[in-house]
Amino acid sequence: MPVANATITLSPLAHQVHAGDPVTLRCSVQVGSTPVNFTWLHNGQEVAQGPVLELRDVDVRHSGLYQCVATNQLDGHQALSPELALKVTPWGHRDTVAAGVGWALFFLLLLVAVIVAWHQWHRVATRKKQERVPPESPALPEEGEVLYTHVVSTKQAQRLPRVTNPL
Template sequence: MAGKVALLLWAQTLGLAGAQTTQLLVEPPWRPAVLWDRVTLTCQGLGTAGATIWYKDGRRWWQQGKDRLIVTLSGTYECDRPGSGLSPAVNISDDWLVLQVPVQVLLEGDTVTLRCRSWRDNPITSVSFYHEDEELEVFPNGTQLSLSRLRLNHSGRYRCKGQVGTWGWKESALVTVTVQVPVAHATITPDVLEVTPHDTVAAGVSGALLFLLLLMGVIVAWHRWNHVDARKHQQRAPPDPLELPVEDPQATYMELQRQSLEPSDIYENLHQKL
């Protein structure tokens, strides 16, 4: 059974190592991106760049056949590569007020800066930041909110509100912030996989690496199981009558007689045991 589990994990490891999903990279790396930043989208995935298919707002986009796109219209963009499928969606905003979050994995203990930007960077004053429905800060002239030493309870939806030039009060759309637990040390045994948070490490411990480590643990457990099973099998095997411990010489003599041995053989065996 352990051997079958090991083979299954090995197959899964190879599958994970070879698996790849299509990614849509954004430059500048903020979300949502804003149209007036001259945003460039790059599609990364399996297959040739010429096979890239672009989608805008859920519909096939006329620009296709290349893996890089300079955005000139606001909306939601996706790209597709034949070998790795459809990418996650990227939103390009052209709103009056936009709250931006860096495109990166946010871990506990990190510092992140949220920035509230007005359309085409017009002057903005009296900026308020909100987490869910709670007001966090009000800046008469500032437009950035720094969250230091992130914790899991920093996760949630954020928005900003402010006075944009002579156009009045505007409010941004909600942006979701997700804080993750850093993984610094993984302890793997044949039966237990325990991940212990410690110090922050580079994000994205490979799933394939974890499966390889788990596979090694299973293989070790399999060999130990086979060794223990062999020992149990040896213990269950019937003992050799000629090698029985002699606790009662008379009983041993009678036992050897029942095996139809020659008298000389019986005598020699008893002599050795006694």
């Protein structure tokens, strides 16, 4: 019977892995009589034979498209699996991003702390200023302080003769 429906199973179940991780790819067919040979392709190039492709200690050059070709030895029929895209991310990139996010959060927290401290200082300083000189009462002189006064004189109005009413 001809082979059909070749599929790839990835372990661990993630299409993005990190450098140094192990990755196992398994090829299987749903239909077909034995014996079946399996050939692994990476970006269209043959890389291995057998139903299992083990990639130990992967690095970025393992990124790309993987397919398996299942061939029935008795009749020569083949089944090509769908492509599986694998992306290997270097650890340094993730660490750099995490460090950048960490520093950004630290700076943001520091900025918020400075704003809160300034606001509290400003509120306390304003309250103390208001307590020293209440707006309704004039400031009283302190001991030894000289007060200057302003004297205004006005001309006295002339006296008019008194008029009496003869009633």
